[in-house]
Amino acid sequence: MTRAARVDLSSFQQELASRLASTTAAQVESSRLGLACGGERWLVRLADAAEVIAVPPIAGVPLTQPWFLGLANVRGNLYSVVDLARFLGRETVVPRGMGGQSRLVLFGARAGDLKAGIVVQSVLGLRNTGDLALVPAVPNAPAWYVQRWAAEDGGTWQEIDLARLALDARFLQVGL
Numbered sequence: 001m002t003r004a005a006r007v008d009l010s011s012f013q014q015e016l017a018s019r020l021a022s023t024t025a026a027q028v029e030s031s032r033l034g035l036a037c038g039g040e041r042w043l044v045r046l047a048d049a050a051e052v053i054a055v056p057p058i059a060g061v062p063l064t065q066p067w068f069l070g071l072a073n074v075r076g077n078l079y080s081v082v083d084l085a086r087f088l089g090r091e092t093v094v095p096r097g098m099g100g101q102s103r104l105v106l107f108g109a110r111a112g113d114l115k116a117g118i119v120v121q122s123v124l125g126l127r128n129t130g131d132l133a134l135v136p137a138v139p140n141a142p143a144w145y146v147q148r149w150a151a152e153d154g155g156t157w158q159e160i161d162l163a164r165l166a167l168d169a170r171f172l173q174v175g176l
Helices: 003-030
Strands: 031-037 040-045 049-054 068-074 077-083 103-107 116-120 122-128 133-135 145-150 156-160
Touching: 031 103, 031 116, 031 156, 068 103, 068 116, 077 103, 103 122
Parallel strands: 040 156, 077 116
Antiparallel strands: 031 040, 031 122, 049 103, 068 077, 103 116, 133 145, 145 156
16 A cells, blocks of 8 residues: 555544534534423533433432422432422323333532532433424513424424523522
8 A cells, every 4th residue: 555545534534523423512512402391392502411210219308399309319320300290380201109101310510519400201312403493482481491393293303502591590499
């Protein structure tokens, strides 16, 4: 193999690696975690969700809002746990035993130092926003409602920003 062929092969490999990296970054940017909660479908950026786990035992806290389930110990760290459906003013189907498909979505680094998580009825997997169409936002929606999307099946997905939710005054005021 001549030196020119090696240089071309090296350039080709570098170009291929950079194209793969940009494609992967674009896929991650357009990917959202799908959640079911309160009879609706929700989307969360992958960077906003640090982890999705089975709901651990939760210690109730007296004199708190009905949507504040209490505190959970996750690998030695205490997390505030919120029933998202109840917080949204919807009927909850999350049993106190927390079995079944219910999951705890822990807030990621974008939420700052807040150690919190939301309980949802189930995780619906990854969704690509490239497969969805933007639709008008909900009037008078909270600041943490980001975009609303329509799927081919006619259903809608509401994207939420967990970092903005972590700054919401109502979300932070769990006491009665």
